[in-house]
Amino acid sequence: MRTELLELSRRLRRRVRDDRAAAWKLSPAAESGAASDPALRLRRLAERIEACRLCGLGAARIKSVPGVGCPRARVMFIGEGPGFSEDRRGEPFVGRAGELLDRILAAIGLSRETVFIANVVKCHPMKDPAARDARANDRPPAPEETAACRPYLDEQIAIVRPAVLVTLGLSAARCLLASEEPMGRLRGRWSKVVVAGSELDLLPTYHPAALLRNPALKKDVWADMKALKSRLEA
Ligand code: URA
Numbered sequence: 001m002r003t004e005l006l007e008l009s010r011r012l013r014r015r016v017r018d019d020r021a022a023a024w025k026l027s028p029a030a031e032s033g034a035a036s037d038p039a040l041r042l043r044r045l046a047e048r049i050e051a052c053r054l055c056g057l058g059a060a061r062i063k064s065v066p067g068v069g070c071p072r073a074r075v076m077f078i079g080e081g082p083g084f085s086e087d088r089r090g091e092p093f094v095g096r097a098g099e100l101l102d103r104i105l106a107a108i109g110l111s112r113e114t115v116f117i118a119n120v121v122k123c124h125p126m127k128d129p130a131a132r133d134a135r136a137n138d139r140p141p142a143p144e145e146t147a148a149c150r151p152y153l154d155e156q157i158a159i160v161r162p163a164v165l166v167t168l169g170l171s172a173a174r175c176l177l178a179s180e181e182p183m184g185r186l187r188g189r190w191s192k193v194v195v196a197g198s199e200l201d202l203l204p205t206y207h208p209a210a211l212l213r214n215p216a217l218k219k220d221v222w223a224d225m226k227a228l229k230s231r232l233e234a
Contacts, residue, residue: 057141060126060130082121166204168205176202
C-alpha cells in the first residue's frame with residue numbers, strides 16, 4: 001500500500017513537471033530540474049529539430065521525425081531516415097518495416113516503450129522533393145545530410161544514455177562506425193564507440209526493410225537479437 005502510494009505520488013509529481021514544461025512557463029525551480037529531466041530535454045531537442053534547416057531535407061518534408069521511446073532506455077535502435085509514412089506521422093518506423101521491427105522487439109521482450117528508436121537523419125530524404133505525396137520517393141541520406149543531422153543523434157544518445165546501440169542497415173552502421181565495410185561484414189560484430197564522451201557497445205544488424213525484401217536474412221537478425229538480449233541480461 002505504502003509502495004503504491006509512493007509510486008502514485010512520484011507519477012503525479014512527474015506529470016505536474018511535464019505539464020509545466022509543456023506550457024513553456026517554467027519556474028526557476030522547475031527550470032533547474034529540467035536540466036536533468038531526459039523527457040523534457042528530448043522534447044526541447046525535438047523542437048529544435050522541427051525548426052532545423054541545416055540541410056535541404058527540412059524544406060521538403062512534412063513532419064520532422066526526431067525519435068520515440070523511453071527517455072532512459074538501455075538500448076537505442078538507429079535506422080536510416082524517415083520514409084513516406086513516418087513523414088506523415090512524425091514517428092520513426094511506422095510503415096511495414098516498422099511493423100516488422102515491433103515484432104522483432106517483441107520476440108526478445110522489448111517494445112517501442114522500453115527502447116528508444118531514432119534515425120540518422122530526422123527528415124524524409126526524397127528522390128524528388130517536389131513530389132512529396134508520391135510513394136517510392138525515398139532515397140538514402142546524402143553524406144552532407146547525415147553530417148548536418150549527426151549532432152542531433154549525438155545529443156539524443158547523450159540524453160538517453162543507453163548502454164547499447166543497435167544500428168539497422170548500412171547507413172546507420174557506417175555513420176556510427178565511420179566504416180566503409182559492407183553490411184555482411186559489419187552485422188553481428190560488437191564494437192565499442194565513443195559518443196558524446198561515453199563509451200557504448202554497438203551492434204549492427206540488417207534493416208527490417210532488407211528482411212522484407214530478403215526473408216533469408218531473418219536468421220542472422222534473430223542471432224543478433226539473441227546476442228542483444230544476452231548483453232542486456234548480463
Ligand atoms: N526506415 C528507417 O530507416 N527509418 C524509419 O523511421 C522508417 C524506415
